[in-house]
Amino acid sequence: xxxxxxxxxxxxxxxxxxxxxxxxxxxxxxxxxxxxxxxxxxxxxxxxxxxxxxxxxxxxxxxxxxx
Amino acid sequence: xxxxxxxxxxxxxxxxxxxxxxxxxxxxxxxxxxxxxxxxxxxxxxxxxxxxxxxxxxxxxxxxxxxxxxxxxxxxxxxxxxxxxxxxxxxxxxxxxxxxxxxxxxxxxxxxxxxxxxxxxxxxxxxxxxxxxxxxxxxxxxxxxxxxxxxxxxxxxxxxxxxxxxxxxxxxxxxxxxxxxxxxxxxxxxxxxxxxxxxxxxxxxxxxxxxxxxxxxxxxxxxxxxxxxxxxxxxxxxxxxxxxxxxxxxxxxxxxxxxxxxxxxxxxxxxxxxxxxxxxxxxxxxxxxxxxxxxxxxxxxxxxxxxxxxxxxxxxxxxxxxxxxxxxxxxxxxxxxxxxxxxxxxxxxxxxxxxxxxxxxxxxxxxxxxxxxxxxxxxxxxxxxxxxxx
Numbered sequence: 236x237x238x239x240x241x242x243x244x245x246x247x248x249x250x251x252x253x254x255x256x257x258x259x260x261x262x263x264x265x266x267x268x269x270x271x272x273x274x275x276x277x278x279x280x281x282x283x284x285x286x287x288x289x290x291x292x293x294x295x296x297x298x299x300x301x302x
Numbered sequence: 303x304x305x306x307x308x309x310x311x312x313x314x315x316x317x318x319x320x321x322x323x324x325x326x327x328x329x330x331x332x333x334x335x336x337x338x339x340x341x342x343x344x345x346x347x348x349x350x351x352x353x354x355x356x357x358x359x360x361x362x363x364x365x366x367x368x369x370x371x372x373x374x375x376x377x378x379x380x381x382x383x384x385x386x387x388x389x390x391x392x393x394x395x396x397x398x399x400x401x402x403x404x405x406x407x408x409x410x411x412x413x414x415x416x417x418x419x420x421x422x423x424x425x426x427x428x429x430x431x432x433x434x435x436x437x438x439x440x441x442x443x444x445x446x447x448x449x450x451x452x453x454x455x456x457x458x459x460x461x462x463x464x465x466x467x468x469x470x471x472x473x474x475x476x477x478x479x480x481x482x483x484x485x486x487x488x489x490x491x492x493x494x495x496x497x498x499x500x501x502x503x504x505x506x507x508x509x510x511x512x513x514x515x516x517x518x519x520x521x522x523x524x525x526x527x528x529x530x531x532x533x534x535x536x537x538x539x540x541x542x543x544x545x546x547x548x549x550x551x552x553x554x555x556x557x558x559x560x561x562x563x564x565x566x567x568x569x570x571x572x573x574x575x576x577x578x579x580x581x582x583x584x585x586x587x588x589x590x591x592x593x594x595x596x597x598x599x600x601x602x603x604x605x606x607x608x609x610x611x612x613x614x615x616x617x618x619x620x621x622x623x624x625x626x627x628x629x630x631x632x633x634x635x636x637x638x639x640x641x642x643x644x645x646x647x648x649x650x651x652x653x654x655x656x657x658x659x660x661x662x663x664x665x666x667x668x669x670x671x672x673x674x675x676x677x678x679x680x681x682x683x684x685x686x687x688x689x690x691x692x
């Protein structure tokens with residue numbers, strides 16, 4: 236499973252970082268998302284990745300089952 | 303059938319306006335309504351529908367269109383747009399130029415300073431009589447000082463800044479006094495921007511100037527940050543403390559486990575969702591939301607306070623549960639306009655609640671909960687005064 240981001244849609248709200256600061260960061264200048272750990276592995280990591288997708292206000296994030 | 307007129311007033315301090323909840327629980331959770339001032343629009347109450355609407359850029363925030371439902375009276379075609387009134391791509395560009403100031407990482411660096419500001423306010427409370435109006439002693443000054451420092455207001459001007467900010471949120475200010483206070487603050491921020499051009503500092507305004515933001519734009523932005531971040535945060539501080547002191551099992555839970563504070567803040571944001579009118583937009587195309595066709599030119603309002611009680615998303619929505627950790631609430635809106643300062647508000651709330659619980663263990667309401675003067679008429683929910691003692 237892989238986290239896919241479309242940074243052009245990102246509104247820089249940082250909700251993904253609040254959900255999982257180990258998986259997400261924000262660009263210092265424009266606040267847009269940086270996926271620092273694109274492959275969630277444990278169940279807890281996968282649950283947090285799903286939550287990040289759910290709360291993202293720019294609908295920037297999605298999960299892909301393909302590699 | 304005539305369009306029903308719905309009141310935006312709260313009749314229960316713990317729940318959104320009854321008229322809103324009725325729409326959510328009816329068989330038409332997307333309904334045509336009329337506001338008491340005559341505005342006609344669609345009210346959206348389901349969580350899923352409100353999110354779908356707010357994430358869709360075809361629902362416009364541009365208030366220069368006279369059909370836009372968010373303003374009375376109409377602001378006119380020459381109105382200078384604020385960030386909150388723009389649509390992409392102008393909105394995206396301006397938001398990106400400033401949102402870097404509000405990233406989770408950048409704000410984490412503010413934690414020690416905010417803690418200090420909160421501690422100073424509590425020191426002052428403890429040094430005086432053991433009964434105060436918390437709104438005046440803590441809820442209003444903390445966000446005011448934080449915004450002052452963020453913008454780079456010199457320390458010597460903090461009182462002027464705070465007094466004028468407080469003036470236009472006070473219950474007993476006349477419209478003239480409010481107007482004068484707003485004028486004072488706008489004039490002050492314009493002067494501050496000029497000052498930062500001459501002698502830049504390590505602050506938001508100076509960095510924006512260095513990045514080439516147009517000065518007039520920056521003045522508007524500075525004023526918006528002040529307005530958007532002051533009374534709203536103050537209202538949430540007061541409502542949160544009032545709730546903890548009324549429903550003391552929640553206070554006991556926080557005292558026992560301070561790590562619950564983050565969850566408490568999230569839950570109290572969901573529960574109160576203080577923006578009564580939610581988020582208003584104008585449909586620029588025919589758009590289907592939740593099985594209802596909204597036509598181009600029609601106004602909509604996403605009732606965030608009601609959507610945050612949607613039982614399909616929040617089981618037992620009227621219960622306060624600090625372990626719920628439902629971050630998908632809409633207290634800060636959704637979509638490209640979701641509150642710019644939300645993570646600053648979260649930080650301020652977390653620090654205020656944790657510090658109050660720790661430092662004033664005997665804190666209690668000095669008036670019965672039912673006698674607290676709530677801002678039940680909106681436009682933002684809150685309390686005018688909160689007498690507490692210890």
